[in-house]
Amino acid sequence: MKFNGLFKKNKYITLSEGNTVKGTKTSPNIPDGMWVKCPKCSCTIYKEDLEKTLNVCKKCGHHFRISANMRISQIADEGSFKEINGNLKSRNPLNYPDYDKKINSLIEKTGINEAVVTGICGINGNPVVLAVMDSNFIMGSMGSVVGEKITRAIETAIDKKLPIIIFTASGGARMQEGMLSLLQMAKTTSALSKLNQAGNLYISVITDPTTGGVSASFAQVADIVLAEPDAIIGFAGRRVIEQTIKQKLPDEFQKAEFALEKGFIDIIVPRNSMKETLSDLLRLHKIQEVK
Amino acid sequence: MSYMEFEKSKKELINKIDDLKILSKTEKINLDTEINLLEAKVKKMELEFYSNLTPWDKLTIARLVERPTALHYINSIFKDFIEFHGDRYFGDDKALVGGIASFEGIPVTVIGQQKGMNIKDNIKRNFGMVNPEGYRKSLRLMKQAEKFGRPIICFIDTPGAFCGIGAEERGQGEAIGRNLLEMAGIKTPIVSIVIGEGGSGGALALAASEKVYMLEHSVYSLLSPEGFASILWKDSSRAKEAAGIMRITAQDLLQLKIIDGIIKEPLGGAHRDIDTTAANMKMVIEKSLSI
Numbered sequence: 001m002k003f004n005g006l007f008k009k010n011k012y013i014t015l016s017e018g019n020t021v022k023g024t025k026t027s028p029n030i031p032d033g034m035w036v037k038c039p040k041c042s043c044t045i046y047k048e049d050l051e052k053t054l055n056v057c058k059k060c061g062h063h064f065r066i067s068a069n070m071r072i073s074q075i076a077d078e079g080s081f082k083e084i085n086g087n088l089k090s091r092n093p094l095n096y097p098d099y100d101k102k103i104n105s106l107i108e109k110t111g112i113n114e115a116v117v118t119g120i121c122g123i124n125g126n127p128v129v130l131a132v133m134d135s136n137f138i139m140g141s142m143g144s145v146v147g148e149k150i151t152r153a154i155e156t157a158i159d160k161k162l163p164i165i166i167f168t169a170s171g172g173a174r175m176q177e178g179m180l181s182l183l184q185m186a187k188t189t190s191a192l193s194k195l196n197q198a199g200n201l202y203i204s205v206i207t208d209p210t211t212g213g214v215s216a217s218f219a220q221v222a223d224i225v226l227a228e229p230d231a232i233i234g235f236a237g238r239r240v241i242e243q244t245i246k247q248k249l250p251d252e253f254q255k256a257e258f259a260l261e262k263g264f265i266d267i268i269v270p271r272n273s274m275k276e277t278l279s280d281l282l283r284l285h286k287i288q289e290v291k
Numbered sequence: 292m293s294y295m296e297f298e299k300s301k302k303e304l305i306n307k308i309d310d311l312k313i314l315s316k317t318e319k320i321n322l323d324t325e326i327n328l329l330e331a332k333v334k335k336m337e338l339e340f341y342s343n344l345t346p347w348d349k350l351t352i353a354r355l356v357e358r359p360t361a362l363h364y365i366n367s368i369f370k371d372f373i374e375f376h377g378d379r380y381f382g383d384d385k386a387l388v389g390g391i392a393s394f395e396g397i398p399v400t401v402i403g404q405q406k407g408m409n410i411k412d413n414i415k416r417n418f419g420m421v422n423p424e425g426y427r428k429s430l431r432l433m434k435q436a437e438k439f440g441r442p443i444i445c446f447i448d449t450p451g452a453f454c455g456i457g458a459e460e461r462g463q464g465e466a467i468g469r470n471l472l473e474m475a476g477i478k479t480p481i482v483s484i485v486i487g488e489g490g491s492g493g494a495l496a497l498a499a500s501e502k503v504y505m506l507e508h509s510v511y512s513l514l515s516p517e518g519f520a521s522i523l524w525k526d527s528s529r530a531k532e533a534a535g536i537m538r539i540t541a542q543d544l545l546q547l548k549i550i551d552g553i554i555k556e557p558l559g560g561a562h563r564d565i566d567t568t569a570a571n572m573k574m575v576i577e578k579s580l581s582i
Contacts, residue, residue, distance in 0.1 A: 093547075094536060173492075173513055175523050178537050179549055182513045185492060186471055186499040193475035215464030216452075216492045221472045235463035235492075236454035240518075244454050254459060264462050 038062050040230075054271045063228050063271055065208055067110065068117040068134035071167055075275050076121035076130065083119040085152050090114060090145045096176040102138070110136050114145045115170070118153040120162070124279035126286070129157040133169040135209070142213055143174030147184025150218065154191040154202075163201035163282055168219040171237075172212015185217035192218055201285045203278065206233050206256065206265070220264060224281060227256035227265045228274075234259075294348040297340050304333050341558055344508065346534040346543075350516065352508045353487045356413075357562045361388060361403025361446035364486060367569040368576070369394050369401060377428060381461060384425030386417040386449070389432045391441070395577065400436035402429050402497060403446030406487065419488075420453035423466035426496050430470050437477050442580050445483040445497040450515060452493030470496045482579050484554065484572060485509045485541075486561075502579045503549075505541035506568070507556040511549075512539040551579075 035044050041060035050057075054074055055064040066074075072081050089107075092099045107113055115137035121130050131153045133140045142150075150166065157164040173181035195202055204222035209232040216235055219225075227233060234254035242249055252258050259265045269277045292300075308329050315322040344352070352358070365372050369392035376383040389402035404421060407413025429445075436443045452463055474481065481500035489498065489511030498511075505511060513519070516533035520526055523533075544550045554571050557564040 094538060096536065175513070175519060178513050179511065179539075179544060179547065182491065182495055183549065185468075185495055186475070189468060189471035190475035190499070193472050196472075197476065211464075213492055216467035216496075217471055218468065220462070220465040221468045233464075234459050235452065235467070236459065240454050241456065241459065245456065249456070253456070262460050262462065264465055 036064075038064075056271050061229065061270070063208065063230060065135050065169070067136055068112060068132040068167075071132045071207075072117065072119075072121070072130065074271070075123060075132075075165075075167075075278065077123065077125065081119050081121040081130070083117060084156060085118055085149050086113055088113060088145045088148060090143055090177070092176070093144070093180050094176065094178050099176045102176075106137055110134065112137065114149065115140045115142070116146045116149050118149045118156075120156070120160070123165075123275060123282060126279055126282040127162055128282060129153050129160070129162050129164040130167075131164070132167040133207075133214075135169040135171075138174065139171035140169045140214075141171050141174040141181070142184050143177040143181050144184065146170075146174070147181075147187050150184075150188045151191045154188070154195050157200050157202075158195055158198045161198075161200065163203070163285060164195070165203045165205065165278060166218060166222070167205045167207055168210040168214055169207045170210060170212070170214035170219075172214060181213065185213050188218045189221065192221065201282070203281060205269075205274070205278075206259075207231050209233075211235065211237060211254075224267075225265050226267050226269050226274075226277070227259065229256060229268055229270055231256040233265070292340070294344070294351040297336075301333060301336065304329065304336075308333070337558055346510070346537070346540050347516075347531045349508050349540050350488075350510050350534055352560045353510050355560070355562060356407075356409065358487055359561050359565045359568065360408060361405050361448055361486065363565055364446060364484075364569055364572060365392065365401050365403060367565060368573050369399070372401065375428075375432060378424040378431060380427060381424040384417075384422050384428060385415055386419050386421045386453070387425035387429055389429060394442075394444070394580075398439070398441050400432055400441045400443045401446070402432055402443065403486075404449040404494075404497065406448055417453060419449040420451060421449060421493055421496075422453050422455075422458050423461040423463050426452075426466040426470050429497060430473055433474065433477055433481070437479050440479060442479055443477070443481045443500075444576060445481065445500065447483055447485045447489045447494050447497050447511075448487035449490050449493050450488055451490035451518075452496070467492050467496045471499050474499045480580060482576060484575075485511045485550075490515055502551045504552045504554055504575055504579075505544065505550050506554050506561060506572075507541055508560055509541055510539040511541070511544055512537055 034047055036047055037044055038057040040062035043059050055066050090103050116131055116133045118131040131150055202222045203224045204219055206227040210219050211234050232254050256268050260268055308326055311322050311326050372392040374388055374390040388405045392399055392401050404419050405416050406419035407416040433443055482502045483498040483500040485505040487509055491514045516530040517527045519537055520529040520533040541553045545553055554575050557567045561568040
């Protein structure tokens with residue numbers, strides 16, 4: 001009886017050990033990163049579609065965090081961005097274990113040398129110094145190199161008599177560099193003091209998240225402070241405040257809309273009109289030549 | 292041996308000496324050699340211990356309730372101190388005191404973060420944690436000093452800027468950032484002295500000065516070692532280990548050239564002899580103002 005039992009359930013193919021993956025469930029074969037989930041409305045978005053809408057959710061308007069390079073491509077006129085100080089690299093002043101290794105692997109992963117990219121570019125033809133922070137690089141934290149690059153960008157603006165725009169995104173000071181990180185707050189603001197005396201325009205654009213040492217130095221002291229919708233802006237982290245006061249904070253606490261209400265932001269600008277708003281502001285600040 | 296353990300065993304020894312003294316009096320036996328020997332031993336122990344303090348010991352000393360506060364020094368170094376109140380926008384922050392006084396015959400502005408001298412006082416002073424209105428009061432007094440050409444002397448003693456709902460609503464980050472920016476442009480000399488705990492941006496807001504000095508057993512750091520351990524290792528109980536690597540002591544910071552000098556404290560800490568500490572401080576202020 002050749003066919004006996006052939007169509008019964010106990011007939012199965014055995015695989016050798018090498019072909020099996022233990023403990024994993026089978027799932028459809030979709031390459032990683034093709035789809036993203038919106039953290040606000042939980043809808044699933046095709047990644048290419050998301051990029052077409054400047055990384056803003058079409059359904060709920062959530063502004064995804066974006067890399068410095070993507071930001072520059074959205075703001076600067078095509079091909080106009082010239083990076084400055086792209087070769088500065090952090091050292092390990094406290095000899096914090098594996099800090100160098102972490103920096104090296106992040107340089108490789110993100111393609112940028114530190115948590116801020118600085119340069120000169122045009123925005124609808126208006127020349128400007130642009131500094132863009134990147135939260136993918138140790139949460140955009142400010143250590144010696146970030147402070148130095150921001151400071152040099154401000155000094156470049158003074159030297160070249162240009163306005164400066166800084167896009168902030170930072171969890172605060174870089175822990176691994178200790179006191180040297182704290183001093184960057186004094187250094188960057190001291191450069192801004194010189195910029196103010198020189199009379200150059202400074203616009204800061206607060207993006208998600210801007211907290212700690214960056215919120216308490218150059219982020220909120222600009223001539224004009226813009227913010228992206230829903231961006232978190234605050235000095236102390238939410239968790240720290242909740243622990244201090246032993247109660248839960250409302251959802252809207254420390255959002256850009258909250259800061260606008262309290263009087264610390266000039267305008268909330270959605271990403272799709274950011275470039276136009278910036279170029280309008282730059283145009284209105286152009287020095288009129290006396291005839 | 293930690294600070295607490297040392298002070299405990301020292302006290303036991305001193306009690307023994309006292310017992311011996313009483314015994315020699317009541318029983319009329321001459322125990323002078325034994326007593327002298329023990330007293331010499333205590334002295335040697337103290338010298339040895341206090342010249343080898345760990346960062347954690349220094350932090351413990353810097354946080355002692357009996358440690359002299361800003362007002363202690365203001366009252367013993369300056370004459371005719373008149374305290375001014377209020378930021379003119381919101382209120383008066385009692386965690387920050389300031390006003391005018393006379394130093395060696397010249398009028399000066401003095402500003403200090405004020406911790407409480409006991410538990411009750413500490414609640415009134417918010418444990419030296421300054422709110423935005425405190426920083427705005429400080430800036431107001433600095434601007435006033437600039438107008439009248441007065442040098443400014445700041446005393447720093449805070450665990451950090453206050454983390455609470457109100458502080459965020461009133462722009463803690465903006466207030467600190469504004470202070471740093473404006474301080475950089477103030478034309479009269481500013482001298483800052485860390486007298487206890489110099490915690491984070493909250494401390495820096497009074498220390499973006501020409502000259503920064505620290506008392507021998509004070510600390511100045513990016514944030515508290517508890518916060519550092521909690522952020523980097525998700526475990527605030529490893530604070531002692533964090534204190535060890537953060538380089539928070541006056542000696543470390545002088546080596547890193549972050550501060551300009553160290554002010555000597557009497558053996559055992561400033562609280563043992565406020566007058567001597569104040570006299571040492573006075574000499575340094577005199578020198579840095581080159582009177």
